[in-house]
Structures are given as C-alpha cells and as structure tokens.
Amino acid sequence: MALSHATGRPTHMVWHRDTELPPTDLIAIPGGFSYGDYLRSGAMAAQSPIMGAIRAAVAKGVPTVGICNGFQILTEAGLLPGALMRNAGLTFVSRTVSMRVETSNSPFTRGYNAGQTVRIPIQHHDGCYFADPDTLKRLEDEDRVAFRYIADQDGRGNPNGSLNDIAGILSENRRVLGMMPHPERASEPEHGNTDGRALFEGLVQILS
C-alpha cells in the first residue's frame, strides 16, 4: 500500500515459493516474520525458491529494498554485507525512533536531504547490525550508511546496539537498501506520521 499510494503504480505480491518475478522496476522485501526466524532471522527465507529470481534481478541492477525482516533476508542471502544480531537488550523493541538520513545519493533516499532527521517506527528483536571492521570502514568511506539512529528528545538513542548506530545500509552500486525501521508504517496521515513517505515518493523517478 505504501508503494502504490506514494507512486500511483500497481504492485504485485510474489509468494516465497514462486520462482519467477513479473517484469518489475523495483523489488520490496517486507518486514514481519518468516519461517525459521527462531533459528536466525531471515536465514531460512534467504533459501526460498524466489531468491534465485531476486538474485538475478539484483545482479541486473533492479532497485531492491528490504525492510526489517527483509533486511535480515538480504544479509543472510549475501546481497548486503554484515549481519543482524539479537538486540543488545535481548528484548523485542517496538517504538518510534529518531534517525538521520546520512545520504540522499540512492534511489531510496533521494526524497530526503542528507542530514535530515526523521522519526520512524521499529518493531524487531534482531536488529543489531554487525560487520567486521573492514566492512564497516568501507560502508562509512563509501557513503553507504543510509540511516543512523540518533538520540530522541527524551535522550533515548540506538535501540538495539547496532555498530556505528547503523539503521540502514546500501549496496556497493547503491541500488539495494536494507533498513530495520519501517517507513511504510509512517507513510499515511492516518499513521500520525508521514516521515517515511519520501522514501516511496522518491522511487517514482526510477519507475518506467
């Protein structure tokens, strides 16, 4: 709904057992819970039949966004570097966090200004981003940290202990985005918060 409302284009749901994608300008892997998350979030989903078609599309440069469980699936599939570990507090966290848009240089973040602060909901248990020091350095040096948690007005900051306060990252070609917060849950006036809508609206430019 967030995609179709913001872009005015139809979306097609694809089941994990499918093996082909319809012709598409964009792939979105949503959040929620996937089979086997109790083993390691996204580990089983990353082996789903549909992932072959997603890998092929990503290799061709089709912009792809993974939100929350979708981010976990993209890292488990090796389409983004690093891993999402259990939250540092070992509890499921459901609240709205503040984060800074670190770069507008991607199809997903061009609707924002770099340095802009947005408030976006999170609901996750395994959102603690981890990567080895070399990978982290590359992400920082190459301007591939898309979103970073910052302190709220009440002083609460990073909700899960992620390294470098990372909330979302981009692939090397900047066409794959993984993020833990849920912009689709802050994209309609009825949500009481539309800070996430610019992410979907910014995508209009890549649609044919």
Ligand SMILES: NC(=O)CC[C@H](N)C(=O)O
């Ligand atoms: N909202 C979500 O996508 C949750 C993802 C995952 N199951 C977690 O708890 O971390």
